[in-house]
Amino acid sequence: MKRVSQRDIAKMLGVNVSTVSRALRGLEGVSPELRQKIKLLAKEQAYRPNPFAVSLRYDTTRTIGVVVPDVSFSHFAHIVKRLEAEAKKAGYMCIITDSDDKYENEVECVEHMVNMHVAGIVVCLSQDTSDYSHLFRVREQNIPIVLFDRIADVNLSTVVINDTDSVRQVTHYLIDSGAKRIAFLGGANRMKQTADRKHGYLEALRERRIPIRKELVKCHNTSFNSGLTDTMELLDLPNPPDAIIAAHGLLASAAFKAVLSRGLRIPEDISIVGYMSDWVSDITSPRLTFVKQNLRDIGGKAFKLLNDQINGDFSVKHIVLKARLELRETTKKILDQEDFSDT
């Protein structure tokens, strides 16, 4: 049950392989009748080009590499879904690897992609990553590369949401709704994403001349458990917060759970704003107010930037997608409410 090759087709028809090759790819220099015959036989025999032979010739694959910190985390999974769909549409397959949020694995994953001669690489950095030489090495080999979601200040194309500004808006909203002591829950400080979001928070406080309280800022890890402990610590403060901004996926659920476990009322005693998928908001009660990110769009744009590079446009581009505050039930209403719908 061998696969049929161009040579097989050529033999059956008593012609040369190169003719078959030309005929099948629609190139000039084959008589219409012969081409017809060849194409027909190819179809009959279910001929499929051998991708390795093609790749060996051209030294590239119709495959792109994707590196994420955790595929099982719905945030990344949604991004990957669109990325994969767009790639497929453009004739690419996706090799997806999980760095388990560790720098060493990330380096290994990226190198593996390079060894696989992928057409390009899309990376979401791990929480640990602070050395970017593995990324530069990719660039030096002229392999297209794009960073998304968790990026770094490097001269590579990127796709993110408006991290700083979205938190600024959230903070302003909380202040306007009467919050006096707003806490900020983030990931590792070395992550640009956390840094940027924290920056938005601090900026907003400064703008409203609200003193910054160090004990209200907790930036450790984006894990559920980390969020749980941090929130508990916040609630144990002599002067606990009356609002919490949970700046990454699981932290909102963790904060929500911690607050409920203390028997506090949301939002009467304390407000919560998260950065999670919207369906999570749908199943909590009260429903979590959150910053809505267009995850699919992040994936789509990331592929677009990569595809541009594959097609020869090597200019570095930075895309910032607007994320919007979606008011639900874990925040108080403000009387003179600003319209956030188009800010």
Added chain:
Amino acid sequence: MKRVSQRDIAKMLGVNVSTVSRALRGLEGVSPELRQKIKLLAKEQAYRPNPFAVSLRYDTTRTIGVVVPDVSFSHFAHIVKRLEAEAKKAGYMCIITDSDDKYENEVECVEHMVNMHVAGIVVCLSQDTSDYSHLFRVREQNIPIVLFDRIADVNLSTVVINDTDSVRQVTHYLIDSGAKRIAFLGGANRMKQTADRKHGYLEALRERRIPIRKELVKCHNTSFNSGLTDTMELLDLPNPPDAIIAAHGLLASAAFKAVLSRGLRIPEDISIVGYMSDWVSDITSPRLTFVKQNLRDIGGKAFKLLNDQINGDFSVKHIVLKARLELRETTKKILDQEDFSDT
């Protein structure tokens, strides 16, 4: 900035390519000194074998294909995560594609994998799939294949949880906790998974001599919205259910939301048992009682079966993993409680 090949190394050292090939792969027939020199230079020059050339020679890749209905759905994402991790450990990369729960896409994905000459394919069937010829075609080409989670009654290796039995247990539990009218929410009837789970439900009712009420069984679609409408319809019955078994991921969240929106108390007015990831249970309040599936294990076992086939063991195996009822807060206690911990 060209990649260095065996030939390059050979030239630099004034030896033959075949010697380099042997040296690098640790084969017999190279003097220790020469081997040392070759290995050293290879390392210096960052030599990496060209996977296409190797694949072209051997007509196979260190790549496995994974087809899932929806990567962004946390249930599948968790399975894929372990699958990918195990594959990586064994030296395989994963090409992951999303069938978007449609039969046509599934067929296309599978065929694409075959064209890519993957070493094996792991598939979770789409909701639509009722024709399995695309799977048999894979088998006929001697390409290893394994089904998981949503399988079919075909002569191929599979990995699933104890679908029928777990629902039987759930139903018994609900009956024992006083439920009189237990509703069953499932996916499409053509899915074996739904059929099996429904079977467990019906079996349990029969065992307890409880009449089956057709209007309490809703099997349409595994989507959130479908669950929402179905639950609403159940609640609108003249004689609504006092317990709901939501037999697939999102259906539990949907049922939960629908019930709350009607102002009913859980579990006092109505009990709910779901089949979701455990972290979903953690963020609802009351926390959802659910059937806990070891998703990671499904992924791990699926890879194991595939790897067995890749290594020449083509016997068809069926693995059934035990899923256990995890009591939380959306079901009532039963006084003389059975111990489910090791059933």
Added chain:
DNA sequence: TTGAAAGCGCTACCAG
């Protein structure tokens, strides 16, 4: 319009 042949990088086989 068609054919012949070289070559992509690697491995395997046969000679020396």
Added chain:
DNA sequence: CTGGTAGCGCTTTCAA
């Protein structure tokens, strides 16, 4: 122990 060479399937260049 080492070298030479053919060939995996495909494309491309040159010749007929």
